[in-house]
Structure formats: structure tokens, C-alpha cells
Amino acid sequence: xxxxxxxxxxxxARDNRDxxxxxxxxxxxxxxxxxxxxxxxxxxxxxxxxLYRRFPTKQALIDAAxxxxxxxxSGIVRDGCADPDPWRGLSTIVRDITELNATNQGFVDAFVSxxxxxxDFAAHRSGMLRALTGxxxxxxxxxxxxxxxxxxxxxxxxxxGRGLPPGPPTLRAAAARRFAALIxxxxxxxxxxxxxxxxxxxxxxxxxxx
Amino acid sequence: xxxxxxxxxxxxARDNRDxxxxxxxxxxxxxxxxxxxxxxxxxxxxxxxxLYRRFPTKQALIDAAxxxxxxxxSGIVRDGCADPDPWRGLSTIVRDITELNATNQGFVDAFVSxxxxxxDFAAHRSGMLRALTGxxxxxxxxxxxxxxxxxxxxxxxxxxGRGLPPGPPTLRAAAARRFAALIxxxxxxxxxxxxxxxxxxxxxxxxxxx
DNA sequence: ACGTTAACGGACGCCCCCGTCCACTTCGCT
DNA sequence: AGCGAAGTGGACGGGGGCGTCCGTTAACGT
Numbered sequence: 001x002x003x004x005x006x007x008x009x010x011x012x013a014r015d016n017r018d019x020x021x022x023x024x025x026x027x028x029x030x031x032x033x034x035x036x037x038x039x040x041x042x043x044x045x046x047x048x049x050x051l052y053r054r055f056p057t058k059q060a061l062i063d064a065a066x067x068x069x070x071x072x073x074s075g076i077v078r079d080g081c082a083d084p085d086p087w088r089g090l091s092t093i094v095r096d097i098t099e100l101n102a103t104n105q106g107f108v109d110a111f112v113s114x115x116x117x118x119x120d121f122a123a124h125r126s127g128m129l130r131a132l133t134g135x136x137x138x139x140x141x142x143x144x145x146x147x148x149x150x151x152x153x154x155x156x157x158x159x160x161g162r163g164l165p166p167g168p169p170t171l172r173a174a175a176a177r178r179f180a181a182l183i184x185x186x187x188x189x190x191x192x193x194x195x196x197x198x199x200x201x202x203x204x205x206x207x208x209x210x
Numbered sequence: 211x212x213x214x215x216x217x218x219x220x221x222x223a224r225d226n227r228d229x230x231x232x233x234x235x236x237x238x239x240x241x242x243x244x245x246x247x248x249x250x251x252x253x254x255x256x257x258x259x260x261l262y263r264r265f266p267t268k269q270a271l272i273d274a275a276x277x278x279x280x281x282x283x284s285g286i287v288r289d290g291c292a293d294p295d296p297w298r299g300l301s302t303i304v305r306d307i308t309e310l311n312a313t314n315q316g317f318v319d320a321f322v323s324x325x326x327x328x329x330d331f332a333a334h335r336s337g338m339l340r341a342l343t344g345x346x347x348x349x350x351x352x353x354x355x356x357x358x359x360x361x362x363x364x365x366x367x368x369x370x371g372r373g374l375p376p377g378p379p380t381l382r383a384a385a386a387r388r389f390a391a392l393i394x395x396x397x398x399x400x401x402x403x404x405x406x407x408x409x410x411x412x413x414x415x416x417x418x419x420x
Numbered sequence: 421a422c423g424t425t426a427a428c429g430g431a432c433g434c435c436c437c438c439g440t441c442c443a444c445t446t447c448g449c450t
Numbered sequence: 451a452g453c454g455a456a457g458t459g460g461a462c463g464g465g466g467g468c469g470t471c472c473g474t475t476a477a478c479g480t
Contacts, residue, residue: 010477013427036467047429052469108373150409153392156374156385163318163373164366175366182363186396199360220447223457246437257459262439 017054019044024065030169033062033106066110067120073100073111074124081131087144087188090135094154095180101161102176103169108162146189157183175200227264229254234275240379243272243316273330276320283310283321284334291341297354297398299345304364305390311371312386313379318372356399367393385410 009017023043027035037058041051055061076096083089101108111121132151139145164175177197185196219227233253237245247268251261265271286306293299311318321331342361349355374385387407395406 010426012477016428037469038467041429048468049429049470050427053427056469058468148406152409152411153388156389156410157392159375160370160373160389163370165369178363179366179370182367182393182396186392196358199362200366201362220456222447226458247439248437251459258438259440259459260457263457266439268438 013054016044016046016050020046020051020054020061021064024061025068028062028065028106028110029104031105033109037061062106062110063120066104066107069100069104069107070111070121070124073097073107074128076100077128077131081135086135086139086142090139090145090187091184093132093135094157094184095177097158098161098176098180098183099173101158102164102172105166108158140189144189146187149187153187171200174198223264226254226256226260230256230261230264230271231274234271235278238272238275238316238320239314241315243319247271272316272320276314276317277330279310279314279317280321280331280334283307283317284338286310287338287341291345296345296349296352300349300355300397301394303342303345304367304394305387307368308371308386308390308393309383311368312374312382315376318368350399354399356397359397363397381410384408 020040023040027040027043037051038048040061041048044051051061055064076093080089080093080096083092111125129151132154136145136149136151136154140147140149161176161179164172164179166172167175174197178200181196230250234250237250237253247261248258250271251258254261261271265274286303290299290303290306293302321335339361342364346355346359346361346364350357350359371386371389374382374389376382377385384407388410391406
């Protein structure tokens, strides 16, 4: 809650805290939540003890690290729900969240399932869920969204985004765009399907060399 | 080499080997590949050494355990590709694989990414991929499948299936059915969309107790 | 400049998991 | 029944990750 008023820390402490957070954000985004605390400490050029003094547990660090992305996520939903054209708003939400997802490997894990306990997360989630439900209804009333779908379908799709193949960020982003476009086409009521983004070459794990 | 021929094992050894395989299959399916070897041994009422004598490494056990599912997967693809109606064949493949996937938590991981080294896996995969490519072309020529899609899109969707929310088998299966139906609708060329399976209530992780 | 005190980080304990070793047991054959 | 070999399981070593302790360092006030 009080988050220790970082400006009351000694200058070096504040500096180190910032570097830790930055390293955590980068490493979590790149490699998911499995990154060892040691690795983050090393990347921040800090000893493990320092890291643990600012963030008593790994969960605390995860929460702090993803606060920004959480805000971004809330913003995406808010903006999309504010769009007068509900379908356009929904499309934007799906695309942006899917991309956020692909760019930040661990975000969905941190947010939706991984560890319980992050209070802010729960609050944000229920708020977003409520807003999305409203948007969903409006989109269906406008005849843009299939009437036989529910918000849970969206959640399902977002969760499914977790399973997208790993790989370099460029590939991940391409796969995410393609995925989002396909999802949207499956939710659309009218068959007015626009052009798809380029197909994503999925990493076929070239175990047979060649 | 000669370590095969399980019928040449002593009767108790053969018995234990079978129990180990059975336990491995069950636990991997239920909880994914993260299950400790000890747990499998315990479940099979066997010491760790016994387990390791039959399957020198965890990978070996995984390979052996998923041989059946691999065969099932191949069968699904073969049957689907043999269907004179390419769209119906494709639908069946998507539905069945997605369900296989939901039922066997670790299967896709074992097959597509997890560990390299399983020779059989690679062979099966390239064969299935070739067959699927043919089916894909036929479905597109028949006008049932969107012309701007590629086989990689299917792979993408199957991979995405890994991210479906965890939970009791019943929920997982429901989510998988819903997911498969939505995928199929996004790949279909004609807007002749049939009724969807019941929406899957996604586990909202009730962290806020109540 | 200098002492106080917050902050630092290397070293430590703990736990879990993989894979191995060895003294004992059980099967199978005669 | 008896004997040898195959088989078994408890105990062990190695590695890695999380979180903690304590001697040392360096920032801040006077």
C-alpha cells in the first residue's frame, strides 16, 4: 500500500530500487515469470539481499513490475469501451491486449492465474470485466458481434494467447497479430471479413536440422 | 537395444514397468510434464531406482508415456485427411486434437516443443504436417476454407490451446470444445455457422474469496 | 571531518528435484 | 530346496532456486 515512499529512501537505495524494477520488467517480459531472482539481481548489478529488502518476496516484485502493464491494460479496455462504435472498440481491445500479451511474456500469467494475492490486480480485473460486459452487450445489440457468444469467450481467447509459440519478439508479435485477427473473425456477426495480417510462420522447432 | 522386448523381463519387472507407465500417463495427463519422477514412482508403488532402470531419463519416460497419444494424434489426422469432404475432415481434426490436448495436459508440450530428442515424434510430425497441407489445399479448392489462411494458422491455434485455463477435466474439456468451435468459425469460408457448444465458464480464480 | 546509521552483498541454510549406488530381496531354473 | 542372477528400494550426491544473516561500506547530518 504505502510502498515505502521511495523518495524517503537514501539516494543509493532509491537508485538500486529503480534498477531492480527495470531489470525485473525486462527479464519477466522477455522470459516469463520463471526468471530466477538471482538473475534479476545480477542484471540490476545488485546483491540478492538488496533485492529482497525492497521486495520481500518474488510475488511482491512481480506485482510491482507489472503495475505499469496493468495500467496499460486498464487503459486499453477503458479506451475501447469508450469508443462509440462498439465493434471497433472491441477489435482494438483484442488486438492491443493480444499484442501486450505477446510483448510481455509473463503478464497474463501474472495477472490472470499465476499467484493470488495481488490486491490491485483483482480490483482492476473486476472493473475491466464489468466494462467489457457492457461493451459486449452493446456490440451485440449493434449486430456486430455474434449473439451466441459471451465475455468468457474473450477471456478464453486471451488465456489461449498464453500458449502462442515462443521465439524472438518479432515472431511473437506477428503470431499475436494473426491470432487476434482470427479471433475477431470468429466473433464477428457479419461475414464482412477484411484482409488478414500476414501469416505467422510458426517455429517448427527444426529438430531435424535442415 | 535389447532392453526392449518387455516379455523377456522377469515377471515382477514387467509388472512394475507397466505400473510405472500407467502412472506416468495418468499424472502427465493430469498435471503436465512438471510432475516429479518421485511422484510417479510413488503412484506406481515403486522405488525411484526401479523407475530409472526402465527409463534412464525423464525424457525417455515422457516419450514412452505419450507414444499412445502420439498414435492417436496420427490416427486423427489420417482419418480426417481420408474424409472425402475436406471441411468435415478438417473440423473433426481440429475438434479431436483440441480435445486430446485438453484431456492430456502435457501432450502438446511433449510433442511440439518441450524437449528435443524424441525421434519418433519428429517423424510423425513431418508426416502429419504433409497430410494436413494436402487437406488444407483440398478444403480451399472446395471453397470451404478461407483462401487467405495457411496450415501454420492451424498450428498456431493448436499451440494456443496450450494456454487454455487449467481446472478440472470437465471444465477443460468444455473450454476446449468451445475454443475449437470458435477456431473453426474463424477458418471457415462460408458464413454458414452452426450452433456453438455451450459457453465455457472460465475459472475466474476467485482470489477475493467469496 | 567524522560519527551514526541506513544500505549493501557475499555466504549461508533450506527445500525440491534429478539421477546413482549398494546392500538386501525375490524370481526362476535345476 | 538351493543357488545365481536379475530386480528392488532406501540412502546419497549434485545442482538450482528462494529467502536470510552479518560483517563491511558508504551516504547523510552536524
